[in-house]
Amino acid sequence: MNLEEAINALELAVANAVANIVRAALSDDKTPLGNSLALEKTTSLVGTGGDNPDVVVFGDMNRLKGINDQFGHVVGDAAIRHVGELIKDVADECNAQAFRRSGDEFIVLLCNRSLERFKDQVSVFSSCDFQSDEKQYRTAISFGYALSLGEIDFTDLLARAETACQIAKSQGDGKCVEWTEEIERQAIDRLRERCDACGSLIDCAIPRRTMPQNRRLISCPCCGTALADG
Amino acid sequence: MSSATIYPFGVDYRVPRPRGENSLAGLIFGAILGLGLTENPMGALAGGAIGGALANQPLPLEAAIRAYFGKMNLPVVGFYRLGPRAAKVLFRYREQFWTIMSRAPESSNWTSEMLDDWLYGDIVEKQLPIRLRNIDAHLG
Numbered sequence: 558m559n560l561e562e563a564i565n566a567l568e569l570a571v572a573n574a575v576a577n578i579v580r581a582a583l584s585d586d587k588t589p590l591g592n593s594l595a596l597e598k599t600t601s602l603v604g605t606g607g608d609n610p611d612v613v614v615f616g617d618m619n620r621l622k623g624i625n626d627q628f629g630h631v632v633g634d635a636a637i638r639h640v641g642e643l644i645k646d647v648a649d650e651c652n653a654q655a656f657r658r659s660g661d662e663f664i665v666l667l668c669n670r671s672l673e674r675f676k677d678q679v680s681v682f683s684s685c686d687f688q689s690d691e692k693q694y695r696t697a698i699s700f701g702y703a704l705s706l707g708e709i710d711f712t713d714l715l716a717r718a719e720t721a722c723q724i725a726k727s728q729g730d731g732k733c734v735e736w737t738e739e740i741e742r743q744a745i746d747r748l749r750e751r752c753d754a755c756g757s758l759i760d761c762a763i764p765r766r767t768m769p770q771n772r773r774l775i776s777c778p779c780c781g782t783a784l785a786d787g
Numbered sequence: 788m789s790s791a792t793i794y795p796f797g798v799d800y801r802v803p804r805p806r807g808e809n810s811l812a813g814l815i816f817g818a819i820l821g822l823g824l825t826e827n828p829m830g831a832l833a834g835g836a837i838g839g840a841l842a843n844q845p846l847p848l849e850a851a852i853r854a855y856f857g858k859m860n861l862p863v864v865g866f867y868r869l870g871p872r873a874a875k876v877l878f879r880y881r882e883q884f885w886t887i888m889s890r891a892p893e894s895s896n897w898t899s900e901m902l903d904d905w906l907y908g909d910i911v912e913k914q915l916p917i918r919l920r921n922i923d924a925h926l927g
Contacts, residue, residue, distance in 0.1 A: 630865075
């Protein structure tokens with residue numbers, strides 16, 4: 558091998574190594590999806606028109622903690638992988654991009670014109686059966702989504718999709734709920750507590766998102782009664 | 788290179804993690820770097836030696852396992868180090884998930900490098916073929 562061939566071989570080896578490093582840096586270690594870094598690199602395109610995604614879908618696995626607690630994290634990881642593979646299949650069919658943000662949270666970015674196709678396939682997520690070491694397990698996932706109307710950014714869209722997902726989870730496995738003002742009200746109502754003393758609804762749980770430093774009220778603002786969860 | 792790995796007395800031999808797969812690239816890279824830094828042929832020689840030696844280092848156990856399983860077209864979902872002497876691998880095969888585990892025998896003479904080499908060899912040359920055979924026999 559002469560010097561020129563050696564340098565060419567080295568260049569090729571370095572280029573392959575860099576490509577592998579970039580691919581590894583953007584890939585989720587448990588699923589065939591992108592990771593949170595890949596998501597971060599994509600979010601600036603959301604809602605910018607053209608062929609860019611304008612729907613943010615948030616999926617949250619149901620009962621993963623129970624699987625981890627009961628069968629161990631190896632089975633929990635298998636569940637995450639299985640759901641990730643299913644999401645990848647559906648996302649590929651809808652020309653969507655799918656990511657695992659962390660834990661059991663998945664995000665799909667797609668175009669509005671593919672939304673109906675995505676929703677048509679959501680039922681497969683109501684019962685995700687998988688086998689690990691010859692034992693049968695079941696998990697499920699529910700989705701919420703928010704449509705970009707052009708004036709809100711990705712962070713707000715994602716917050717809306719997460720809110721819709723909370724409602725979807727309350728409706729059952731494999732549900733897919735669109736964020737609306739009404740869904741936001743329902744989510745807030747679910748977080749309200751009723752004061753035992755005066756019966757008024759207290760927004761003590763809402764501050765998780767709207768008050769600084771996750772501060773919680775410690776007493777009823779109407780009658781001053783101390784709240785159990787204060 | 789691999790035959791030089793010595794395990795504690797009484798411990799069965801296991802093939803160690805691969806070494807030297809990138810030694811040529813490391814050698815060339817080191818030589819070019821050495822030449823560039825020193826503008827002296829001796830620099831190229833020294834750089835080549837250092838580059839070759841660095842490229843000769845084995846991959847960490849998890850990376851070596853993932854690389855081997857990748858070559859076998861078996862996606863690794865999780866790698867779990869269970870203390871210094873044991874490791875478990877969760878992988879996908881024939882539409883199902885499977886685990887294999889390896890535990891090194893007790894000895895006071897283990898070093899961490901030896902343990903990683905032994906666990907690698909035990910997983911890829913002993914546990915995995917047995918597991919795959921059993922799975923294939925079971926699933927038909």
